[in-house]
Amino acid sequence: MKVIMLKDVDKVGDKHEVITVKNGFGRNYLLPRGLAIIGNASNMGRLNEMVRREDAQESKRLDVYKEMAQKLAGQTLKVGVKAGATGRIFGSITELSVKQQLKEQFGITIERKKIQLPEDAKEVGVYTLTLNLHPEVKQEMQLELAQD
Incomplete structure:
Protein backbone atom coordinates (compact mmCIF):
# COMPACT_ATOMS: atom_id res chain seq x y z
CA MET A 1 0.00 0.00 0.00
CA ARG A 61 9.98 31.27 10.33
CA LEU A 62 13.45 32.09 8.99
CA ASP A 63 13.71 35.22 11.16
CA VAL A 64 12.78 33.21 14.25
CA TYR A 65 15.48 30.66 13.47
CA LYS A 66 18.08 33.41 12.93
CA GLU A 67 17.11 34.90 16.30
CA MET A 68 17.53 31.48 17.96
CA ALA A 69 20.94 31.06 16.33
CA GLN A 70 22.08 34.47 17.61
CA LYS A 71 20.91 33.61 21.13
CA LEU A 72 22.85 30.32 21.07
CA ALA A 73 26.01 31.70 19.45
CA GLY A 74 29.00 31.29 21.75
CA GLN A 75 26.95 29.46 24.39
CA THR A 76 27.86 26.18 26.05
CA LEU A 77 25.21 23.56 26.74
CA LYS A 78 26.03 21.61 29.90
CA VAL A 79 24.67 18.07 30.16
CA GLY A 80 25.18 15.94 33.25
CA VAL A 81 26.06 12.30 32.56
CA LYS A 82 27.01 9.27 34.59
CA ALA A 83 30.59 8.23 33.92
CA GLY A 84 33.15 5.78 35.20
CA ALA A 85 36.49 6.57 36.82
CA THR A 86 38.16 6.84 33.40
CA GLY A 87 35.65 9.48 32.21
CA ARG A 88 33.85 7.18 29.78
CA ILE A 89 30.09 7.78 29.98
CA PHE A 90 27.57 5.04 30.66
CA GLY A 91 25.06 4.74 27.81
CA SER A 92 25.03 7.56 25.32
CA ILE A 93 23.89 11.14 24.91
CA THR A 94 20.67 11.43 22.86
CA GLU A 95 18.90 14.13 20.87
CA LEU A 96 16.06 13.98 23.38
CA SER A 97 18.31 14.77 26.34
CA VAL A 98 19.92 17.64 24.39
CA LYS A 99 16.45 18.95 23.47
CA GLN A 100 15.40 18.92 27.14
CA GLN A 101 18.59 20.70 28.24
CA LEU A 102 18.16 23.38 25.56
CA LYS A 103 14.64 24.01 26.87
CA GLU A 104 15.79 24.15 30.50
CA GLN A 105 18.96 26.22 30.08
CA PHE A 106 18.02 28.60 27.25
CA GLY A 107 14.22 28.38 26.95
CA ILE A 108 14.48 27.28 23.31
CA THR A 109 12.46 24.42 21.86
CA ILE A 110 14.02 22.69 18.85
CA GLU A 111 12.77 19.60 17.06
CA ARG A 112 14.75 16.47 17.83
CA LYS A 113 15.56 15.80 14.19
CA LYS A 114 17.27 19.21 13.85
CA ILE A 115 19.91 18.29 16.44
CA GLN A 116 23.10 16.73 15.10
CA LEU A 117 25.21 15.18 17.84
CA PRO A 118 28.97 14.65 17.57
CA GLU A 119 29.86 11.04 16.75
CA ASP A 120 32.72 10.87 19.26
CA ALA A 121 30.80 12.03 22.37
CA LYS A 122 31.64 8.97 24.46
CA GLU A 123 33.65 10.56 27.28
CA VAL A 124 33.34 13.49 29.64
CA GLY A 125 34.55 16.63 27.87
CA VAL A 126 33.64 19.42 25.46
CA TYR A 127 32.32 18.70 21.96
CA THR A 128 30.80 20.68 19.10
CA LEU A 129 27.04 20.31 18.62
CA THR A 130 25.35 21.33 15.34
CA LEU A 131 21.77 22.59 15.18
CA ASN A 132 20.25 22.47 11.67
CA LEU A 133 17.47 24.98 12.32
CA HIS A 134 16.73 25.75 8.66
CA PRO A 135 18.49 24.98 5.37
CA GLU A 136 19.90 28.51 5.52
CA VAL A 137 20.53 28.61 9.30
CA LYS A 138 22.99 26.22 10.96
CA GLN A 139 24.35 26.97 14.40
CA GLU A 140 27.25 25.30 16.14
CA MET A 141 27.63 25.45 19.89
CA GLN A 142 29.69 23.78 22.58
CA LEU A 143 28.32 20.68 24.31
CA GLU A 144 29.94 20.01 27.67
CA LEU A 145 29.45 16.56 29.11
CA ALA A 146 30.03 16.80 32.85
CA GLN A 147 29.95 14.00 35.40
CA ASP A 148 26.95 14.09 37.77
Missing part, protein backbone atom coordinates in the same frame (compact mmCIF):
# COMPACT_ATOMS: atom_id res chain seq x y z
CA LYS A 2 1.40 3.40 -0.98
CA VAL A 3 0.92 6.18 1.55
CA ILE A 4 1.93 9.83 1.83
CA MET A 5 3.28 10.63 5.29
CA LEU A 6 1.66 13.64 6.98
CA LYS A 7 3.96 13.57 10.02
CA ASP A 8 7.41 12.24 10.85
CA VAL A 9 7.25 8.71 12.26
CA ASP A 10 10.47 7.16 13.59
CA LYS A 11 11.70 4.18 11.58
CA VAL A 12 8.81 4.55 9.10
CA GLY A 13 9.15 7.78 7.12
CA ASP A 14 9.42 11.55 7.10
CA LYS A 15 6.74 14.14 6.46
CA HIS A 16 5.61 14.38 2.80
CA GLU A 17 7.48 11.22 1.86
CA VAL A 18 5.74 8.63 -0.33
CA ILE A 19 6.41 5.16 1.06
CA THR A 20 5.12 1.63 0.65
CA VAL A 21 3.90 -0.12 3.79
CA LYS A 22 2.07 -3.35 4.50
CA ASN A 23 -1.69 -3.06 4.10
CA GLY A 24 -2.52 -3.82 7.74
CA PHE A 25 -0.01 -1.32 9.10
CA GLY A 26 -1.36 1.39 6.82
CA ARG A 27 -5.06 0.68 7.45
CA ASN A 28 -4.84 -0.05 11.18
CA TYR A 29 -2.14 2.35 12.38
CA LEU A 30 -1.09 5.14 10.01
CA LEU A 31 -4.44 6.13 8.47
CA PRO A 32 -6.65 6.14 11.62
CA ARG A 33 -4.11 8.21 13.58
CA GLY A 34 -3.80 10.82 10.83
CA LEU A 35 -0.13 10.07 10.28
CA ALA A 36 -0.58 9.33 6.57
CA ILE A 37 -3.04 9.39 3.70
CA ILE A 38 -3.48 6.88 0.89
CA GLY A 39 -1.11 7.53 -2.01
CA ASN A 40 -3.74 7.54 -4.79
CA ALA A 41 -3.68 9.82 -7.86
CA SER A 42 -5.72 12.66 -6.32
CA ASN A 43 -3.65 12.73 -3.12
CA MET A 44 -0.42 12.64 -5.15
CA GLY A 45 -1.65 15.76 -6.93
CA ARG A 46 -2.23 17.44 -3.56
CA LEU A 47 1.26 16.49 -2.38
CA ASN A 48 2.97 19.28 -4.36
CA GLU A 49 0.56 21.83 -2.89
CA MET A 50 1.19 20.55 0.66
CA VAL A 51 4.97 20.76 0.17
CA ARG A 52 4.73 24.26 -1.31
CA ARG A 53 2.56 25.48 1.58
CA GLU A 54 4.93 23.94 4.15
CA ASP A 55 7.95 25.59 2.50
CA ALA A 56 6.19 28.96 2.58
CA GLN A 57 5.52 28.59 6.32
CA GLU A 58 9.11 27.50 6.94
CA SER A 59 10.49 30.54 5.10
CA LYS A 60 8.29 32.79 7.28
Whole structure:
Protein backbone atom coordinates (compact mmCIF):
# COMPACT_ATOMS: atom_id res chain seq x y z
CA MET A 1 0.00 0.00 0.00
CA LYS A 2 1.40 3.40 -0.98
CA VAL A 3 0.92 6.18 1.55
CA ILE A 4 1.93 9.83 1.83
CA MET A 5 3.28 10.63 5.29
CA LEU A 6 1.66 13.64 6.98
CA LYS A 7 3.96 13.57 10.02
CA ASP A 8 7.41 12.24 10.85
CA VAL A 9 7.25 8.71 12.26
CA ASP A 10 10.47 7.16 13.59
CA LYS A 11 11.70 4.18 11.58
CA VAL A 12 8.81 4.55 9.10
CA GLY A 13 9.15 7.78 7.12
CA ASP A 14 9.42 11.55 7.10
CA LYS A 15 6.74 14.14 6.46
CA HIS A 16 5.61 14.38 2.80
CA GLU A 17 7.48 11.22 1.86
CA VAL A 18 5.74 8.63 -0.33
CA ILE A 19 6.41 5.16 1.06
CA THR A 20 5.12 1.63 0.65
CA VAL A 21 3.90 -0.12 3.79
CA LYS A 22 2.07 -3.35 4.50
CA ASN A 23 -1.69 -3.06 4.10
CA GLY A 24 -2.52 -3.82 7.74
CA PHE A 25 -0.01 -1.32 9.10
CA GLY A 26 -1.36 1.39 6.82
CA ARG A 27 -5.06 0.68 7.45
CA ASN A 28 -4.84 -0.05 11.18
CA TYR A 29 -2.14 2.35 12.38
CA LEU A 30 -1.09 5.14 10.01
CA LEU A 31 -4.44 6.13 8.47
CA PRO A 32 -6.65 6.14 11.62
CA ARG A 33 -4.11 8.21 13.58
CA GLY A 34 -3.80 10.82 10.83
CA LEU A 35 -0.13 10.07 10.28
CA ALA A 36 -0.58 9.33 6.57
CA ILE A 37 -3.04 9.39 3.70
CA ILE A 38 -3.48 6.88 0.89
CA GLY A 39 -1.11 7.53 -2.01
CA ASN A 40 -3.74 7.54 -4.79
CA ALA A 41 -3.68 9.82 -7.86
CA SER A 42 -5.72 12.66 -6.32
CA ASN A 43 -3.65 12.73 -3.12
CA MET A 44 -0.42 12.64 -5.15
CA GLY A 45 -1.65 15.76 -6.93
CA ARG A 46 -2.23 17.44 -3.56
CA LEU A 47 1.26 16.49 -2.38
CA ASN A 48 2.97 19.28 -4.36
CA GLU A 49 0.56 21.83 -2.89
CA MET A 50 1.19 20.55 0.66
CA VAL A 51 4.97 20.76 0.17
CA ARG A 52 4.73 24.26 -1.31
CA ARG A 53 2.56 25.48 1.58
CA GLU A 54 4.93 23.94 4.15
CA ASP A 55 7.95 25.59 2.50
CA ALA A 56 6.19 28.96 2.58
CA GLN A 57 5.52 28.59 6.32
CA GLU A 58 9.11 27.50 6.94
CA SER A 59 10.49 30.54 5.10
CA LYS A 60 8.29 32.79 7.28
CA ARG A 61 9.98 31.27 10.33
CA LEU A 62 13.45 32.09 8.99
CA ASP A 63 13.71 35.22 11.16
CA VAL A 64 12.78 33.21 14.25
CA TYR A 65 15.48 30.66 13.47
CA LYS A 66 18.08 33.41 12.93
CA GLU A 67 17.11 34.90 16.30
CA MET A 68 17.53 31.48 17.96
CA ALA A 69 20.94 31.06 16.33
CA GLN A 70 22.08 34.47 17.61
CA LYS A 71 20.91 33.61 21.13
CA LEU A 72 22.85 30.32 21.07
CA ALA A 73 26.01 31.70 19.45
CA GLY A 74 29.00 31.29 21.75
CA GLN A 75 26.95 29.46 24.39
CA THR A 76 27.86 26.18 26.05
CA LEU A 77 25.21 23.56 26.74
CA LYS A 78 26.03 21.61 29.90
CA VAL A 79 24.67 18.07 30.16
CA GLY A 80 25.18 15.94 33.25
CA VAL A 81 26.06 12.30 32.56
CA LYS A 82 27.01 9.27 34.59
CA ALA A 83 30.59 8.23 33.92
CA GLY A 84 33.15 5.78 35.20
CA ALA A 85 36.49 6.57 36.82
CA THR A 86 38.16 6.84 33.40
CA GLY A 87 35.65 9.48 32.21
CA ARG A 88 33.85 7.18 29.78
CA ILE A 89 30.09 7.78 29.98
CA PHE A 90 27.57 5.04 30.66
CA GLY A 91 25.06 4.74 27.81
CA SER A 92 25.03 7.56 25.32
CA ILE A 93 23.89 11.14 24.91
CA THR A 94 20.67 11.43 22.86
CA GLU A 95 18.90 14.13 20.87
CA LEU A 96 16.06 13.98 23.38
CA SER A 97 18.31 14.77 26.34
CA VAL A 98 19.92 17.64 24.39
CA LYS A 99 16.45 18.95 23.47
CA GLN A 100 15.40 18.92 27.14
CA GLN A 101 18.59 20.70 28.24
CA LEU A 102 18.16 23.38 25.56
CA LYS A 103 14.64 24.01 26.87
CA GLU A 104 15.79 24.15 30.50
CA GLN A 105 18.96 26.22 30.08
CA PHE A 106 18.02 28.60 27.25
CA GLY A 107 14.22 28.38 26.95
CA ILE A 108 14.48 27.28 23.31
CA THR A 109 12.46 24.42 21.86
CA ILE A 110 14.02 22.69 18.85
CA GLU A 111 12.77 19.60 17.06
CA ARG A 112 14.75 16.47 17.83
CA LYS A 113 15.56 15.80 14.19
CA LYS A 114 17.27 19.21 13.85
CA ILE A 115 19.91 18.29 16.44
CA GLN A 116 23.10 16.73 15.10
CA LEU A 117 25.21 15.18 17.84
CA PRO A 118 28.97 14.65 17.57
CA GLU A 119 29.86 11.04 16.75
CA ASP A 120 32.72 10.87 19.26
CA ALA A 121 30.80 12.03 22.37
CA LYS A 122 31.64 8.97 24.46
CA GLU A 123 33.65 10.56 27.28
CA VAL A 124 33.34 13.49 29.64
CA GLY A 125 34.55 16.63 27.87
CA VAL A 126 33.64 19.42 25.46
CA TYR A 127 32.32 18.70 21.96
CA THR A 128 30.80 20.68 19.10
CA LEU A 129 27.04 20.31 18.62
CA THR A 130 25.35 21.33 15.34
CA LEU A 131 21.77 22.59 15.18
CA ASN A 132 20.25 22.47 11.67
CA LEU A 133 17.47 24.98 12.32
CA HIS A 134 16.73 25.75 8.66
CA PRO A 135 18.49 24.98 5.37
CA GLU A 136 19.90 28.51 5.52
CA VAL A 137 20.53 28.61 9.30
CA LYS A 138 22.99 26.22 10.96
CA GLN A 139 24.35 26.97 14.40
CA GLU A 140 27.25 25.30 16.14
CA MET A 141 27.63 25.45 19.89
CA GLN A 142 29.69 23.78 22.58
CA LEU A 143 28.32 20.68 24.31
CA GLU A 144 29.94 20.01 27.67
CA LEU A 145 29.45 16.56 29.11
CA ALA A 146 30.03 16.80 32.85
CA GLN A 147 29.95 14.00 35.40
CA ASP A 148 26.95 14.09 37.77
